[in-house]
Amino acid sequence: MNAVMQTYGRIPIAFERGEGAYLISTDGERYLDGAGGIAVVSMGHSHPQLVAALTEQAQRLWHVSNLYEIPEQSRYAERLTAACFADAAFFCNSGAEAMEGAIKLARKYHAVNGAGERYRAVTLEGSFHGRTLATLGAAQNPKHLDGFGPPADGFDIVPPNNLNALRAAIGPQTAAIIAEPLQGEGGIRPLENEYFQALRATADEFGVLLVLDEIQTGFGRTGKLFAHEWAGITPDIMACAKGIAGGFPCGAVLATERVAAAMSPGTHGSTFGGNPLAMAVANATLDILLEDGFLADVERIGALLGDGLVALTERYPEIIESVRGSGLMLGLVVRAPHTNGDLGNRAREHGLLTVVAGENVLRLLPPLIIREPEVEVVLAALDSACAALKSNGDG
Numbered sequence: 001m002n003a004v005m006q007t008y009g010r011i012p013i014a015f016e017r018g019e020g021a022y023l024i025s026t027d028g029e030r031y032l033d034g035a036g037g038i039a040v041v042s043m044g045h046s047h048p049q050l051v052a053a054l055t056e057q058a059q060r061l062w063h064v065s066n067l068y069e070i071p072e073q074s075r076y077a078e079r080l081t082a083a084c085f086a087d088a089a090f091f092c093n094s095g096a097e098a099m100e101g102a103i104k105l106a107r108k109y110h111a112v113n114g115a116g117e118r119y120r121a122v123t124l125e126g127s128f129h130g131r132t133l134a135t136l137g138a139a140q141n142p143k144h145l146d147g148f149g150p151p152a153d154g155f156d157i158v159p160p161n162n163l164n165a166l167r168a169a170i171g172p173q174t175a176a177i178i179a180e181p182l183q184g185e186g187g188i189r190p191l192e193n194e195y196f197q198a199l200r201a202t203a204d205e206f207g208v209l210l211v212l213d214e215i216q217t218g219f220g221r222t223g224k225l226f227a228h229e230w231a232g233i234t235p236d237i238m239a240c241a242k243g244i245a246g247g248f249p250c251g252a253v254l255a256t257e258r259v260a261a262a263m264s265p266g267t268h269g270s271t272f273g274g275n276p277l278a279m280a281v282a283n284a285t286l287d288i289l290l291e292d293g294f295l296a297d298v299e300r301i302g303a304l305l306g307d308g309l310v311a312l313t314e315r316y317p318e319i320i321e322s323v324r325g326s327g328l329m330l331g332l333v334v335r336a337p338h339t340n341g342d343l344g345n346r347a348r349e350h351g352l353l354t355v356v357a358g359e360n361v362l363r364l365l366p367p368l369i370i371r372e373p374e375v376e377v378v379l380a381a382l383d384s385a386c387a388a389l390k391s392n393g394d395g
């Protein structure tokens, strides 16, 4: 049998190297990476500042464990918390692990404040929070849970953008409301602005915590450092990963002082979390994100790409139904009988990599460093892909 466990349906292409927004395959084909390793490679491939930070650290020190002070970790935590709502950070290695930490922190906060019965969370349909048992229980996607036993207890799921349903689900055992500001895997499904703001007000009204999963939306993806900034609200706890260190595995749980104070030595941990290599790259990534005008450029280029996608929708209404998303987190809603997979395959034949999502959506999550020329390449490839689908009449 294949020595790699078959958990993925892989596209039979391997890459030899990456340069900025482009990937070069082992057979010499050049692709524009419109998926960015699923919203991870935000600074593009082989960014010189990231390569320098990683190699410099690699020559000095790789790992010491969290038994000791890690100056790179303290420095990164200070800089990151200064740039957002949070006062403290915990570091781990992936998105699911960050969500696990966020869920544990919400529970612990109530426990140390005399309300240990508050351990449940209200979550939203269509969410994705990771593949661990607790995060599968949180999202309650039947496809992801199939065969893995009863879903983890402690989650009450409601349809998004319905405040009555949310309010009705909050009870004396509720610790938190958990939401993605813009659902990624679910199909680039945004929360309505008023509903998003009401999540904050509702959490306050019932004395529960607001936990945001910004694993995909964070670190500049939507044109702000974090997507919740668009709504003018802040969470109590936020989970991050994906774009945090441009492709080096890293995750973070961020929280306000009041909430983070619930954690004391021995309550949570990770062997690799916040190790010097990850922190060196995370610091270098943050340097770039915080450069003057970087996020404004993401917003501008995202709007340009979005406008081009809308024009494509108008040219191929029989293939594309609509465009949704914000910044450089965009989705094409593909019209049946065509599928997101068909359109993605055709785009790849024209040199563009994309990634599918729920609700028949084809996602674009390109590196945040793309500019006008790359936008033109993306749009031309999608135009050719739509034309090919149309002339073939295949679904």
Ligand SMILES: *Cc1c(COP(=O)(O)O)cnc(C)c1O
Pocket: 093, 094, 095, 096, 097, 099, 128, 129, 130, 131, 180, 184, 185, 213, 214, 215, 216, 217, 241, 242
């Ligand atoms: C990718 C993702 C996760 C899971 O991250 P992993 O690093 O794969 O564990 C969780 N939540 C959201 C919103 C994601 O996009």
